[in-house]
Amino acid sequence: MSSCNNSIAQPLIFVLAGIPGLESSHGWFSVPFFLVFVVAVIGNATILCIIRVEKSLHEPMFLLLAMLSVVDLSLVSVTVPRMLGIFWMNAKEISFNACLTQMFFIPSFYVMESGVLLAMAFDRFVAIWHPLRYTTVLSNNLLVKMALAVLARAVAVLTPAPILVKRMESFQTHIIAYSYCAYMAVVQIACGDVSDHIVYGLMVIVASVGFDLFFIILSYGLILHAVFRIPSWEARGKAFSTCGSHLCVIALFYSPVIFSVLAQILGYRMAPHLQIIIDNLYFLVPPIINPLIYGARTKQMREWVLRIFHCQGD
Numbered sequence: 001m002s003s004c005n006n007s008i009a010q011p012l013i014f015v016l017a018g019i020p021g022l023e024s025s026h027g028w029f030s031v032p033f034f035l036v037f038v039v040a041v042i043g044n045a046t047i048l049c050i051i052r053v054e055k056s057l058h059e060p061m062f063l064l065l066a067m068l069s070v071v072d073l074s075l076v077s078v079t080v081p082r083m084l085g086i087f088w089m090n091a092k093e094i095s096f097n098a099c100l101t102q103m104f105f106i107p108s109f110y111v112m113e114s115g116v117l118l119a120m121a122f123d124r125f126v127a128i129w130h131p132l133r134y135t136t137v138l139s140n141n142l143l144v145k146m147a148l149a150v151l152a153r154a155v156a157v158l159t160p161a162p163i164l165v166k167r168m169e170s171f172q173t174h175i176i177a178y179s180y181c182a183y184m185a186v187v188q189i190a191c192g193d194v195s196d197h198i199v200y201g202l203m204v205i206v207a208s209v210g211f212d213l214f215f216i217i218l219s220y221g222l223i224l225h226a227v228f229r230i231p232s233w234e235a236r237g238k239a240f241s242t243c244g245s246h247l248c249v250i251a252l253f254y255s256p257v258i259f260s261v262l263a264q265i266l267g268y269r270m271a272p273h274l275q276i277i278i279d280n281l282y283f284l285v286p287p288i289i290n291p292l293i294y295g296a297r298t299k300q301m302r303e304w305v306l307r308i309f310h311c312q313g314d
Contacts, residue, residue, distance in 0.1 A: 004172050004191035011174040014099050014186075018086045020177045021273045030087035036288050037080040043291030044069040050304045057300055060123050060138035065294055067147060068116045072287035075109040078102065079283045083179050099181035100162035106180060107161070108154040110282060111208040115150035117250055118212040121219040122146075124243050128223045157204055164197060165190075179276055209257055216250060248293050249286070256281040 018026055047069045051057045082102070085091035094102070126137050161183045170191040178185040187197040223243060230236050256278050270278070295301045 004170060007170040007172060007191045008174060009171075010096065010169055011171065012096055013093050013174065014096065014181065015175045016082075016086055016092045016094055016179060016181070017175055017177045018083075018092065018179050019273050019276050021271070026087040030084055033080055033083055033087065033284070036284050037076055037084070040072060040076045040287035040291070043295065044073045044287065046305070047291050047294065047301065048073075050301060054300070054304060059135070060143060061120070061127070062300075063140075063143055064116060064120045064123055067150075068113065068120070068290060071109055071113045071116060072290055075106070075113065075283055076287040078105050078109065079180060079280075083280075086179065094181065099176075099186070100165060102181040103165065103183050103186065104158050104162050106283065107183070107204070108158045111154040111157060111204075112150050113253070113286060114209050114212045115153060117246075117253060118216055119146045119150065120246055121216040121250075124246055125219045125223055128226050128243075153208070157207055160200060161204075164200065168192075177272060177276075179280060182279070205257075209254070213254055220247070245293050249290055252289050253286050256285070 017023075019029060022029070048066055051062050051066045082094075123138060127134050130137060165183070165186055168186075168190045172189045172191060176182075176185050176189065184198075184201050187194050187201070190197070220243070227236055227240065260275070260278060295305055
């Protein structure tokens with residue numbers, strides 16, 4: 001139960017604090033944020049162009065990679081420009097409705113990315129366990145169904161967030177101590193009993209990231225079981241290399257979430273600015289790392305990138 005001796009009615013405008021306690025360093029923070037935005041847009045746009053032009057890449061693994069790039073572009077586009085506005089122009093004000101919109105779309109794209117990573121784990125599972133039936137099982141029809149399921153799950157899980165906040169009648173302050181309109185950051189400044197909101201926040205994590213991570217671990221457990229049954233060391237190495245890029249992406253994507261959850265379970269209280277920086281990594285690391293990892297470790301992508309640079313050099 002939040003104590004509100006001097007509560008205010010539902011405000012028309014919220015004020016985003018950026019990174020509280022480090023306001024004087026906002027200018028420095030803007031540099032890596034801007035570089036991440038530029039590299040993420042160029043990298044993911046390049047992957048989409050290569051997959052679209054090269055017909056030999058129109059197979060399940062690369063079509064799922066294209067889905068991942070679309071989600072990454074969407075994620076970085078709805079987060080970084082707003083943060084740069086805060087860092088560069090002190091544009092901290094955001095209308096109540098714009099806050100609700102941001103509250104829905106930012107976590108939605110994150111949940112979608114988690115769903116696409118699960119689909120990619122299933123892709124690797126089929127490739128290792130049923131190589132002869134790979135293209136039959138992962139047909140275009142199934143890929144479309146998986147994409148729609150990822151989208152529907154994100155909408156279903158995140159739609160209640162803005163609705164619940166819209167029903168809040170009073171707040172302790174109109175200042176959100178965060179760099180964007182995060183659901184739990186708004187709940188923390190609300191008046192009244194917020195236990196239902198906390199339960200909902202936990203359910204979102206379990207129904208999205210928790211669910212996906214469990215089945216990704218299960219998929220790779222079965223993949224490892226199949227790989228170690230292969231008698232040839234050369235064949236084992238080839239099987240591992242096909243999964244290496246995806247495992248790197250999974251580790252980088254889920255690490256900040258796991259770190260935050262473990263810190264809360266173990267009772268470790270981080271400084272607010274450190275918590276916000278780690279939370280921002282959820283949305284900044286995947287869009288920039290994914291194209292770099294897949295571009296470097298995937299042979300077809302690497303050859304196309306080298307061909308592009310070679311043409312520019314000529």
